[in-house]
Amino acid sequence: MNEIKAPKGTRDIFSPEIQKWQFLENSIHAYYQKFLYREIRTPIFEHSELFSRGIGSETDVVQKEMYTFSDKAGRSLTLRPENTASVVRAVIENNLFESVTPLRFYYLGPMFRYDKPQKGRYRQFQQFGIEVFADESPQVDAEVIFSAVDFLKNLKIADIKLEINSVGCPQCRPGYLEILRKAARAEQSGLCADCQRKISANPLRIFDCKLPECAETAKRFPLLGNHLCSECRDHFKIVREALSWMNVPFLLNPRLVRGLDYYTKTAFEVTSGQLGAQNALLGGGRYNNLIKELGGPDMAAIGFAAGMERIILHLRHLTLPRPKIMFVAYQDPKWLPNAIQLAQVLRAHGCPVYLDYQGKNLKKQFKKADKVAAAFTMVLAEDEIKSEAVSIKDMASQDQIKISLKDLNSWLKKNY
């Protein structure tokens, strides 16, 4: 007798929230096509190896958050926890770098992570994101960041904060990590057990720890910013300059680290003060080595991913225009065929039309019209049929007019 419910961390979306989703999706398509991004749709599951190699086998996402399963042929497959690795795979597999110009893609769709659900965090969640390939200009970094912030601004999302950092490259990061490890080992006693483990595995993450003692200790650690190679330092400088003349205010956060291993150079994150603990609206950065690591050409890339549920949470007060619904009422069941034909004409004209097939009396039909929030109700009865006309009542003003069917078109033009 136990009712089957949606699995933990998943949910149903329907009216009225679904209208906001449609609005957001339309906004994404419209906005990013202005930068010549084209949509790309990749499979929802991939070979597990794509993610372990792409995202990094040491990351939390790969180690404990993947929905991995075997198919009937014994292949290990995984529901995508993010989409960048898939897009890179698709670019390589289809040789898109030889046929598509510019190499810019955007995507939107569901991602899956086995996380414990909480505010703004689901096991199946929607992300949209963009990826730019084969352009390592720092101005591109700035444009990508600008577009992310500008997009959110266009949605009237306020109270957002942009943080940026440079996480270095294979030239400078390994050397810095050793310096950081040395510093951390020297002050090991000032770190929590978790952070002590991070020293060898992923010392950058120590900067993420929210425990006051760790944060206090980490303040004394050397920062990557002071150990960047000249190339990374120059790149980051131009990114910051470009952001300034693009009028994008940002916060330099030398401790900003990304959770996925593939990032190089520029990393950024937009957070919101209006969300709960899961306050990241979007995050991204450069990943100049991922394509090569996944077997493609040596090609630079940059992108970001945004959490759509978290954006939707900000659209709470968004009011969308309501469609002008037309209700077709008939006084007697024998006029139902006429009503159906009228509805067809109206729909062909583009009006949203509803009619009740159950043949109840007019009073009932008007009540129904009220419930579907109809703007107009058309009435067909003996009188109208005989004179080849229709009565139209404006539900708000209660004005009712009777017009000839041959004048219907001009009435529609005036009112729709």
Place this chain on the structure above:
RNA sequence: GUGAGUGUAGCUCAAUGGUAGAGUAUCGGAUUGUGGAUCCGAACGCUGCGGGUUCAAAUCCCGUCACUCACCCCA
């Protein structure tokens, strides 16, 4: 994986251990070709699930599941 809070009608919520209720939504009615208001009526519940204490449990205890929030991690 860890912790806290909450589970009662479709929804929002009541009910000193003593017959489970209200508001709202739904359906019907207040007769004839016209809605929103008002009035009358109907239907709606294994009080998340399982055990325990008790003459008696929505209420107390244990377990379990679900939801919510936080840790962790991230978008």
